[in-house]
């Protein structure tokens with residue numbers, strides 16, 4: 328018998344996810360196969376992935392994120408802002424929240440509302456990490472991964488890597504166009520140097536307070552925004568002396584504000600919008 332699942336679609340700067348409230352009820356599907364099917368932009372609803380909201384004993388809720396290809400990630404910055412909005416708008420949480428994620432307990436705060444709904448959210452994303460073990464890279468696990476190199480089709484890329492719970496590789500320089508990032512990003516994502524794969528970002532530092540960037544996300548491809556990617560980029564840029572500890576970051580879907588408090592060990596804060604788009608139901612055969 329097919330089962331019907333209710334979802335709500337939200338996005339942060341165009342990084343869109345389908346949200347499933349799995350705090351009660353069930354049985355729930357194999358989320359990985361389900362995410363692959365429903366995220367498809369032609370044969371499904373269409374999204375960069377799904378967010379599953381589960382009960383937590385230590386926080387308001389537990390957030391799980393599955394990319395459009397069905398792989399599970401540790402964290403999602405834009406998804407977390409939108410989850411905070413989803414909880415606040417329904418009266419399930421206040422302005423200051425605690426959410427359990429694969430990257431630990433994180434703290435969103437609603438900083439602007441309109442008509443009783445959250446419009447702008449600031450998230451304590453926790454501290455960045457720079458060691459190879461944090462990024463899941465081959466090589467000395469204790470060594471920092473700030474100056475790595477990969478070669479694709481004879482072109483050498485210098486990568487500055489950081490983790491926000493999930494792994495990121497930044498290519499600093501003139502910003503690549505979409506086709507170029509898709510070509511090289513997809514190859515770097517799956518380079519043997521990264522057995523867990525990696526999110527890849529083309530980053531142009533405009534001045535010490537401004538960055539422009541574009542994302543190739545692990546398991547999702549080109550996206551309009553990547554919150555953990557923006558946080559990892561600020562961490563890498565400031566740690567290597569390219570920017571100050573506060574930056575305004577222009578991504579394809581809009582602007583995020585990023586601030587690193589007490590570097591190098593303190594947390595990174597991201598501030599930006601979240602929007603609810605619509606709700607619906609999706610029928611899923613139970614024999615897949």
Ligand SMILES: N[C@@H](CCC[C@H](N)C(=O)O)C(=O)O
Pocket residue numbers: 342392394399400401402403404405406493494526544545546547550552553554555556
């Ligand atoms: N878009 C997200 C990150 C989603 C997960 C990522 N693709 C991964 O596999 O780590 C964000 O806003 O952080």
